[in-house]
Amino acid sequence: MMAAILRRPAPICATISFLFILAIWQAAVDFGFVKAFFISSPSRVALELVRQAKSGEIFTNLSVTLYEFIVGLIFAVVIGGFLGLMASWSETVQHILDPFIWFKYSSPTIAFYPMFVAWLGLGEVTIIVMAFLFAVTPIYANTLSGIKNTDPDLIRAAISFGANRRDLFFKVSLPASAPLLIAGLRLAVGRALTGVVAAELFGAAAGLGYSMSYYGQKLRTTEMMASLVVIMILGVIFTQGLAALEARAGSWRTGPGR
Amino acid sequence: MTQTLQDMATSGRMEIRDLSITYRKPKSDEVFTAVDGVSLTIEKGSFVTIVGSSGCGKSTLLLAMAGLIPKASGVITLGGLEVTKPGRDRAMVFQDASLLPWRTVHGNVRFALELQRWKRDDIDERALRYVRMVGLGAFADYHPHQLSGGMRQRVNIARALCVDPDVLLMDEPFGALDAQTREVMCDELLRIWERDKKTAVFVTHAIDEAIFLGDRVVVMGRNPGHVRDVIEIDLPRPRTNAMLDSAAFVEYRRRLREYIAADLAALQMVEALV
Numbered sequence: 399m400m401a402a403i404l405r406r407p408a409p410i411c412a413t414i415s416f417l418f419i420l421a422i423w424q425a426a427v428d429f430g431f432v433k434a435f436f437i438s439s440p441s442r443v444a445l446e447l448v449r450q451a452k453s454g455e456i457f458t459n460l461s462v463t464l465y466e467f468i469v470g471l472i473f474a475v476v477i478g479g480f481l482g483l484m485a486s487w488s489e490t491v492q493h494i495l496d497p498f499i500w501f502k503y504s505s506p507t508i509a510f511y512p513m514f515v516a517w518l519g520l521g522e523v524t525i526i527v528m529a530f531l532f533a534v535t536p537i538y539a540n541t542l543s544g545i546k547n548t549d550p551d552l553i554r555a556a557i558s559f560g561a562n563r564r565d566l567f568f569k570v571s572l573p574a575s576a577p578l579l580i581a582g583l584r585l586a587v588g589r590a591l592t593g594v595v596a597a598e599l600f601g602a603a604a605g606l607g608y609s610m611s612y613y614g615q616k617l618r619t620t621e622m623m624a625s626l627v628v629i630m631i632l633g634v635i636f637t638q639g640l641a642a643l644e645a646r647a648g649s650w651r652t653g654p655g656r
Numbered sequence: 657m658t659q660t661l662q663d664m665a666t667s668g669r670m671e672i673r674d675l676s677i678t679y680r681k682p683k684s685d686e687v688f689t690a691v692d693g694v695s696l697t698i699e700k701g702s703f704v705t706i707v708g709s710s711g712c713g714k715s716t717l718l719l720a721m722a723g724l725i726p727k728a729s730g731v732i733t734l735g736g737l738e739v740t741k742p743g744r745d746r747a748m749v750f751q752d753a754s755l756l757p758w759r760t761v762h763g764n765v766r767f768a769l770e771l772q773r774w775k776r777d778d779i780d781e782r783a784l785r786y787v788r789m790v791g792l793g794a795f796a797d798y799h800p801h802q803l804s805g806g807m808r809q810r811v812n813i814a815r816a817l818c819v820d821p822d823v824l825l826m827d828e829p830f831g832a833l834d835a836q837t838r839e840v841m842c843d844e845l846l847r848i849w850e851r852d853k854k855t856a857v858f859v860t861h862a863i864d865e866a867i868f869l870g871d872r873v874v875v876m877g878r879n880p881g882h883v884r885d886v887i888e889i890d891l892p893r894p895r896t897n898a899m900l901d902s903a904a905f906v907e908y909r910r911r912l913r914e915y916i917a918a919d920l921a922a923l924q925m926v927e928a929l930v
Contacts, residue, residue, distance in 0.1 A: 555754035558722055558742050559771040559819065569767070573758050650758040650799050 438620040446624040455609075460628060462605040463594055466522060470529025471590045475583070478534040482541025492542065499538065507531050508596055520601030525594055532593030533586035540582025544575025577648035584640035591633050606632075667735040667745070668700035668822040668855040670721065675730035677716055690716040692880035694730070698823075701853045705870035707860055707912065709919055713881020714859045718827050721857060722748050734823060744772055747816035749826040754812065755800040761811050762787055762796040768815045786818035787811075789848065806837040813845065823855040830865065839897070842868055846895055863912045867905060868895055875912060877919045879926065884915055 420440045426432045427439040434442060450456035485492035510531060511524075518524045548571045556570050598607025606625045613621035677691040691713040698704050706714045719725045721732060723741040732739040734746065747768070755764045766783040774782070787796050790810040800808055809829050816824055830838045842865060849856055860866050866873045870889050877884040889908060891899055899905050 551750065551752075551754045552756060554724065555748070555750055556767075556771060558724060558746075558748040558750075559768045559815075560742050560744060561771045565771055569770070570756070573756070576758075650801065 435617070435619065438623050442620045443623045443627060446620045447627065450621075450624055456624070456628060459604055459606045459609045459625065460632075462602075463598065463607065463629075464632075466525045466598075466605065467529055467590055467594045470526045470594065471533055471586060473526070473530045474533035474537050474586055474590065477530075478537030478586075479541050482538045483545060485538075485542045486545035495538075499535065502531075502535050507593065511597060511600065515601060521603065525597040525602060525605070528597040529590040529593040533590035536582045536585035536589065540578050540585075541575075544578035544582075545571045548574045577644055580640060580644040580647050584637055584644060587636045587640060588633060591629070591636070595629055669735060670696075670698040670823060670855065670857075671731075671733045672696040672698075672717075672721070673731045673733075675717070675720065675732060676728045677713070677720055677725065678728040689728075689880035691720070692882050694881070694883050696874060696883060696886070698855060698857060700855055702871045703849060703856045703858065703869055704872050704874060705858045705860060705866040706874045706876060707863060707866040707916075708876030708881075709878065709916055709923075710861060711881075712876040712878040712919070714861075714876050715827050716881065717876075718748075718825055718857060718859045721823075722746055722825050724748075744819065745822040746825055747819050747821035747823075749809075749812045749816045749824070749829045751828045752805070752808070752832045755808060755815075757800050760797050760799055761792055761803070764800070764811055765815045765818050768819050772819050774819075783818060786814040789817070790814040791844070804837075805833050806841055809833065809841060810844070813848070817848070817854075821854065823857065824849075826856065826858045828859055828861065830862075831860070838862070838865065843897070845869065846893075850894060863909055863916070864900065866912070867891075867908045868900065873908075873912065875915045877915070878923065884919075887911065 423437070424440045427434045427437065427442075447456065481491075481495060485495055507528070511528060514524045514527050518527065545567075552570050552574065553566060556566055561569070594605070595607035595610075598605040599611045602608035606629050609625040610622050610629075613619075613625070673695050675691060675694045676689065679688045679690055680686070681688055694717060706717065708714045716725065720727055721739065723739050723743060723746070734743075739746075756767060759767060762780075762783055765786055766779055769779040769783060784793075784796060787793060790813055792807060792810055792814070795803065795807065800811070803811070812829060816826075830841050833841060846869065858866075858869055867889055873887045873889060875884045875887065876882065887908065891902075891904060
């Protein structure tokens with residue numbers, strides 16, 4: 399038991415530090431150091447989550463947020479991936495896209511929000527556009543560099559055996575850049591969630607971000623934190639799942655063979 | 657498959673006539689001549705080695721035979737047909753790092769068969785047969801990063817042979833290996849080659865390797881790359897390591913060293929003048 403802990407200390411340490419913070423938080427409220435009104439407490443948040451689950455409120459918000467998140471992400475993957483591929487095939491396309499990518503990289507994406515509110519109004523469409531804008535850059539950048547930086551020795555060897563463009567793409571460039579493409583997707587997932595929640599905070603009729611801002615304005619800390627917990631769990635599930643996929647896709651680089 | 661007598665006589669015979677290859681230096685109009693006026697005949701079933709100091713254009717010449725780089729002038733024919741692009745009649749063994757790292761040993765050999773559109777139902781079995789032939793049967797499911805340099809080159813050789821080319825082109829395949837592994841690999845290469853004696857062209861900068869493997873050694877010199885001499889190696893086959901110390905071998909080695917030394921001396925003179 400002890401030996402096992404020493405061999406894999408990371409998850410144990412993480413669990414202990416997490417539980418420690420929860421305990422301090424709970425104790426600080428229970429022993430009256432801080433008012434629950436300000437910071438709520440783990441037990442209150444847990445009870446609130448149960449209440450919202452029973453009333454269905456949490457699922458309504460979750461499904462709205464998930465819908466906006468997934469649609470935004472799909473647009474980002476399709477458009478970002480397509481543009482990334484085009485740019486990897488043609489330097490001209492890459493140079494045409496360059497200024498837009500620079501603007502996008504060097505300015506905070508949220509600054510575009512008021513513009514889209516003016517064009518599209520408050521609500522679902524604007525939120526989806528924000529999720530798209532947040533997520534599209536890493537998809538584009540990773541697709542471009544993944545396909546473009548395929549080892550030229552591999553390309554040359556494949557050509558020497560008679561590979562055509564289609565073979566080169568599907569049998570060499572695509573598998574060679576798989577780890578980078580999945581890394582781009584993992585970044586995009588985290589950013590799309592940021593975009594959805596940020597946009598929902600300012601103008602929405604439902605969703606987890608809306609719920610947080612609604613309860614926040616009424617100073618109902620517990621209800622607000624319940625939604626925050628759901629958002630955090632959502633983010634962790636997506637990014638950790640993709641990190642695991644990424645490790646598998648890149649296992650040929652360092653891991654054991656199968 | 658039916659072949660005419662004409663095909664039988666010329667398939668696997670490579671003819672190079674007045675070949676020149678030039679590169680345009682990047683970002684300038686300066687043209688650099690890598691290979692100049694090379695003529696060479698490689699008989700069917702012979703093992704020809706090309707030796708020369710680095711920068712003499714020997715790898716460039718081989719890449720042109722593979723159809724991977726354009727010619728400035730001259731003609732290369734294989735079996736009477738002009739070589740202009742990579743084809744099923746040739747297969748190439750590269751120096752290193754040309755295995756797909758995400759594919760297993762078996763998958764890498766299979767890769768060549770897939771690219772040449774071999775019938776789906778027997779490529780698995782055929783790939784495995786060639787993996788076994790190079791002595792890697794127990795490592796068929798390993799990935800390249802788990803193999804030693806020598807083992808990776810065995811995979812490279814299996815990949816080139818499994819597509820059944822008329823000519824095997826090898827670009828310093830043992831260049832990155834240590835001396836002991838090199839010797840083992842040379843023995844192994846000859847053992848495999850003796851089976852069906854495919855036409856083989858082997859580029860190297862190691863003189864002993866060139867003599868030990870070749871029926872003929874083509875000596876190249878530089879500025880620009882040209883053929884200085886073609887030496888017939890009159891040693892019996894199968895070749896053995898004992899021959900490395902024979903009087904004939906030592907004499908070949910001495911002659912080749914002189915050529916290379918003269919080439920390097922000429923280079924130093926040019927550098928001194930510049």
